[in-house]
Structures are given as C-alpha cells and as structure tokens.
Amino acid sequence: MAMTDQDRAARAAHGLAAAAAPDVAAAVEGWLARLAHERRLSAKTLEAYARDLSVVLVRLTDHLGKRPTLPDLAALTPADVRAVLASRRAEGVAPRTLVRLLAAARSFGRHLEREGQGKVGALTAVRAPKVPKGLPKPVSVAAARALADPDTRAGEAREAWVLARDAAVIGLLYGAGLRISEALGLTAGMLSPGTTQITVTGKGNKTRMVPLIAPVLAAVEAYRGLCPYPLAPDKPLFRGAKGGPLSPRIVQLAVERMRGALGLPDSATPHALRHSFATHLLSRGGDLRAIQELLGHASLSTTQIYTQVDAAALMNAWRAAHPRVRA
Known part of the structure; x- marks a missing residue:
C-alpha cells in the first residue's frame, strides 16, 4: 500500500x-x-x-x-x-x-x-556559515570499468551470482548515472529482457527516462541468469543473500573492497560513479542540458559543476605535461 x-x-x-x-x-x-x-x-x-x-x-x-x-x-x-x-x-x-x-x-x-x-x-x-565549495571527485574511465567488472573480484570467496549482482548495480551507477537508491529501487519488471530504457523515480518523486547501454544490459542479464531467487515483476530486482531487498551498505562494502584492491582513493564510492558518468560524458562532448536530464537535476546550475571538474582535469594534465610549467 x-x-x-x-x-x-x-x-x-x-x-x-x-x-x-x-x-x-x-x-x-x-x-x-x-x-x-x-x-x-x-x-x-x-x-x-x-x-x-x-x-x-x-x-x-x-x-x-x-x-x-x-x-x-x-x-x-x-x-x-x-x-x-x-x-x-x-x-x-x-x-x-x-x-x-x-x-x-x-x-x-x-x-x-x-x-x-x-x-x-x-x-x-543570522548569517549561514560559509561552506567551502568542493568539486565532485570522479574516478577514471579505467577505474570505473574495473569496478563494474565481476572479474575484478574473481579471487573473492563469494558466489558467482553475488559478484554478478554487484557488477550489475555498479554498472547502473556508472553506465546510467543512477543514484544507489534509484538502482536498488528498480523492480524486476522495469528491467525485463529487451528493455532499452527505464523510468527512474529520483529525488522529490520526480521521474525521468534513462537509456541503457549494451554493457549495462548485459550485466543485468548475467545477474538474472545466476540469481537463485524468483524475480517477480513487481518485486525488487536486486536481492540480498537471503532473498530480501539488497541493502545499499552491501554495495558500498563491495566498492570498498575493490577500492583497496585497485589502489583507489577513499573518494571512490558508489556515488562517485554517478559523478564519473557525468564527467566522462561531458569530457566527450556531451550536451550539458542532456546530462542534466539524465541525472535528474532540477537546476542546470547543479549540473554545471561538472564543467569545473572537466576544466580542473585539463589544468592538471597541462601542469603535468607542459615542458615549460616548471621553467
């Protein structure tokens, strides 16, 4: 109800x-x-x-x-x-x-x-305290792919369906820019075989259409094929070890373990994958308005912070590579 x-x-x-x-x-x-x-x-x-x-x-x-x-x-x-x-x-x-x-x-x-x-x-x-402005900290393309690859955790003593499940969730965070709550809120019927886009309910109960790329669809199908629990259309798609809804903390722990194995900083969290989705799209010429729609931001100004991240990355590359920086 x-x-x-x-x-x-x-x-x-x-x-x-x-x-x-x-x-x-x-x-x-x-x-x-x-x-x-x-x-x-x-x-x-x-x-x-x-x-x-x-x-x-x-x-x-x-x-x-x-x-x-x-x-x-x-x-x-x-x-x-x-x-x-x-x-x-x-x-x-x-x-x-x-x-x-x-x-x-x-x-x-x-x-x-x-x-x-x-x-x-x-x-x-009373004046509100000043808050230092911080930029999102995305991970690199290679790191994001590694986090979404079940082979990264091949040495862990975990069942294959659990590794496939975590890879599918992480794939949705990076490949579709979902928040972790949005990914775990999906029902099995929303991502049935053949689906190429989904309707996501985000903050403020606002809905948006999100397209799904082939690697994400493949990861979800791999999980579906291995999941030992029946996936009724109106029930959560992602299940915990005992068959109940998957907890966000389980996904966070999975990313923490991989973060250590891959030598990534503490800022490499599930939510950082959403930042990476936006930053990597923008760096490859993605339209800011389109990225706003994909992320479900109410205001364009919220999305514009990723232009600062992209500019910061360019400046870091320039400082590291230009022969006259230290001249």
Whole structure:
C-alpha cells in the first residue's frame, strides 16, 4: 500500500516528542505534512528534515533550560541562534551540516509564520556559515570499468551470482548515472529482457527516462541468469543473500573492497560513479542540458559543476605535461 502524505509526515515526526513541547511538536507535524504534500518529498528526506530540526530543538532546550514552546521560539534572539550553532561547531561539526540545520529551522519558521503561529525572526537575522565549495571527485574511465567488472573480484570467496549482482548495480551507477537508491529501487519488471530504457523515480518523486547501454544490459542479464531467487515483476530486482531487498551498505562494502584492491582513493564510492558518468560524458562532448536530464537535476546550475571538474582535469594534465610549467 502506498504511503500517504500524512503517513510520511507522521513517520518523520516520530521521535520528536522528547525534543519539543506539545505545541511545537504539533506544528512540526503540520510542517512535515505540508512538505510532503506540496513538495512531494520522500519519507527519507522528510526524516532528514525532522532529524535536523530535532537537533536544533535539543540544543535550544539546553540553552534555554526547558523545551521551547511556540512563544519561546518567537522570542528567540540572534544570539540564541548563534549559541545553538556554536555548540555544534565546538563539537567539530562541518559548516555544511550547520547550514543544513539552519535551513531546516528556517523552513519550519516560515511554516509557523504562514500558519499564523508566530514569526521566528532571529533565524533570518543570522548569517549561514560559509561552506567551502568542493568539486565532485570522479574516478577514471579505467577505474570505473574495473569496478563494474565481476572479474575484478574473481579471487573473492563469494558466489558467482553475488559478484554478478554487484557488477550489475555498479554498472547502473556508472553506465546510467543512477543514484544507489534509484538502482536498488528498480523492480524486476522495469528491467525485463529487451528493455532499452527505464523510468527512474529520483529525488522529490520526480521521474525521468534513462537509456541503457549494451554493457549495462548485459550485466543485468548475467545477474538474472545466476540469481537463485524468483524475480517477480513487481518485486525488487536486486536481492540480498537471503532473498530480501539488497541493502545499499552491501554495495558500498563491495566498492570498498575493490577500492583497496585497485589502489583507489577513499573518494571512490558508489556515488562517485554517478559523478564519473557525468564527467566522462561531458569530457566527450556531451550536451550539458542532456546530462542534466539524465541525472535528474532540477537546476542546470547543479549540473554545471561538472564543467569545473572537466576544466580542473585539463589544468592538471597541462601542469603535468607542459615542458615549460616548471621553467
């Protein structure tokens, strides 16, 4: 049975009771329900919003000496908000996390104002911490191919169908640019024999069409032929050792093992393969708009970061090869 907006909101709000006063907890559930209905956020994304707001409320409780009520939130000063962020910063939390916490609190504050439940002006009066911009770290073409090749793990004491399964998942990450959650969310019917493209549901429940290249299709068919479990059309395509849905952690561990064997850096993760998909397409003349569609990015600016990666790679090659760089 499909999860309703109310179900997703209630699930996300579960556990906030200890961090919030009753009036705040009720308002939080209304905020999450609005996010679920208007922005069509997934249950996991809603839970992340709720978790971040919970951290803020717990820190406010420590700072104020009691669980904050709605009037307490309206009475907050910029100094109160800075104290909350400073307490997390003192624990070594990264600026990006502080920005996320503040963003969740501001979103909740806008909901309160919209519903006539008070205005938390202190949240907008505090400047968000600066986040250093980092570029995605793709792996090389040769490394990506090696990660997707079951022969790379031929020496491991694992069943052939498990190696074929992991190779098929990794092939989808690199060959189709899928997120790991998108690959593991595929049903057997979505990738039936003869399929050349699939409809993927990504972030915000947005769907997109993704074409599948021959090596990816071959890897999936190899897995299908070896999988010891029946693959019903409406059930998950990729199975764990006991036949249940495959856990993302299993794929992450497989990549970690190969990363060590291939001498790759820690940045070579399953998600790095999605970065590699975009970067390698761009370096071979791929259209930026087309890559945006393939990745499912809502904004072109998100995809444009890969042009910086490509330019950085060119500069590194120039520095390494030009005879006058060190002249």
